[in-house]
Amino acid sequence: METKKDRLVRGTALEGRVRAFAVRTTELVDELRRRHDTYPVATAALGRTVTAAAMMGAMLKGEEELAIAVKGNGPVGRINAEANASGEVRGYVQNPHVHLPSNSLGKLDVAGAVGTEGFIDVIKDLGLKEPYRGSIPIVSGELGEDFTYYFAVSEQTPAAVGLGVLVEPDNSVRVAGGFIIQLLPGLTDSEITEIEHALGTLPSVTALLDQGLEPEDMLRQLLPDAVMMDELEIAFSCSCSREKVEQTLVSLGQQEMERLIEEDEQTEVVCHYCNETYIFNRDELQVILNQAKS
Structure with missing residues (x-):
């Protein structure tokens, strides 16, 4: 499969009453896998977290940045991710060498690795005296549902978050990416029902990316009238020196x-x-x- 550059698109739909982000993070997640020698389930857990961080970073402006800490009771331990408004992302997992049997669906058991109890903390440095802090209890450990819950509770914005990482038999990352759909005020009940139906019938993020779809194609599958506003290159970057x-x-x-x-x-x-x-x-x-x- 040819390697495509990691990129994020921002868009709107339904006359600006829906805000949408979609991203491919395959190279980023594979870079982290190589650097930290993560086993597949740890790769998936870390990959989903940094994918969410990349999209949440794209919601920031200028020099703003954010940090996410997933602190579950599962064997991977703590997962940390940082991102900024320029598309620079980094992350690590406390215990990279975790191996678990597949879950009941035959997929990587991310919830088993992360744990189903604990907290997710989000800290945003918005250039103010005190950083913004939001914290939610882990609701599923699959991370997509957990970040959906975060937006509803901490940011008071109904949202749908899809995250996915597909790992090859040789442990490398085949595809990784995700989307965030935010529902803004003014949507009618029928419009919300339509979006919920589209979400319910959408193939998995990894299935869409594996078919060769671009991030904007993913958004249009959910929101046929989506208008792309801009895009951002996503890349691993560490500020250590x-x-x-x-x-x-x-x-x-x-x-x-x-x-x-x-x-x-x-x-x-x-x-x-x-x-x-x-x-x-x-x-x-x-x-x-x-x-x-x-």
């Missing part, structure tokens, strides 16, 4: 840094988000400590 790691080391305090210099030939710091390893030898740590003191 050697300088930031140095700041983290300084924040450990003088005593801890002196202990590292004394006990270890070299110190390794690994970024959770991208698995990049930063190595500092004793001399480098001493220089960092001396600069922090001065």
Whole structure:
């Protein structure tokens, strides 16, 4: 299958009374799989979370960014994702090496991996003094339903969220993507019923992407009169750097840094988000400590 670039489209329908987002995140999710060596069910759980983050990031403006933490009671542990308004996304899962049998539908058991109890926290940095925080209990662990619930409860916007990741037998990601349909004020009952019917009969996100459909085709299957407003490239991006790691080391305090210099030939710091390893030898740590003191 030819590789298509990850991209997100934004659109509206029913004269602006519906706001819609659809995205392909195949390359992003496969990049995270490679970096974190995730097993299929962990790939699916992480992939669905970062796909939701990519679309929620596209709802932001300028320098705004958001962080999502899925804290379920399942074996994958915590899932973290971050995204911004420019389409840059990163994420990781606490326990990447989780293997579970398929669920009753013969699919990857994402709910079993995530857990059906716990919370999903969304923190948005909107450039204000305090970030916006929303938190909801996990309702299914499948994540699409959970984010649907998040929009209804935390953002008071009825929405439908579809998320999907299809993993190949060799563990690579065949397709990944999703959609968010937000129902705005002014819709009639019959219009809402029509949208609900379209959602109920829509094939899975992965089936649509696997057929070669583009994100805008996915939206038109749900909303025949959808008008595309703009699009955004989606890509993995990590903001870690050697300088930031140095700041983290300084924040450990003088005593801890002196202990590292004394006990270890070299110190390794690994970024959770991208698995990049930063190595500092004793001399480098001493220089960092001396600069922090001065």
